Amino acid sequence: DAGVTQSPTHLIKTRGQQVTLRCSPKSGHDTVSWYQQALGQGPQFIFQYYEEEERQRGNFPDRFSGHQFPNYSSELNVNALLLGDSALYLCASSSGQGALGYTFGSGTRLTVV
């Protein structure tokens, strides 16, 4: 049974560019949450998608947007990249909107130069 799959694993982008990260949830899960983990920090909640809608959002600017598809997979888009956006981006899937039962993927390491 595959867990949470994220792609790509690593990415290097230039300041000002746009990036799209992808996540396939664990089988049986219908909710996807995205977190940003800067080096030496704990993960910070970006937003959560359930039933193809953004249900909850953390303290991140509008440059961060997302989408959930009918098969429950999800994308995270970041526009106008800043150096400070360099981080590990983690996708977590779960069944329902609560914070229990998360399964995290291994993340996408984004470096902005």
Next chain:
Amino acid sequence: QKEVEQDPGPLSVPEGAIVSLNCTYSNSAFQYFMWYRQYSRKGPELLMYTYSSGNKEDGRFTAQVDKSSKYISLFIRDSQPSDSATYLCAMSRGGSQGNLIFGKGTKLSVKP
């Protein structure tokens, strides 16, 4: 003041030692308290969660929550080199609140 405070360490102990990891928090609305383990270049994996105050034991791991002091702990008995990882505390208000608030994580190294 951050909502969740956790000493980042690093913490180095000999194999077989008892390890104590701690977090403090400021938001009294938190109801669920979790400990995650994160190996290098991997995502966090849930070790244990506790609802409200009290203790919970799972094998070599014991989680404690003291809501009156806003203080949570994770104890690891008979620590093993395979326990070397970063340990993250996380908290949630529960219900339909899907966001976890994490501490910075404590990097633990267990030396053979």
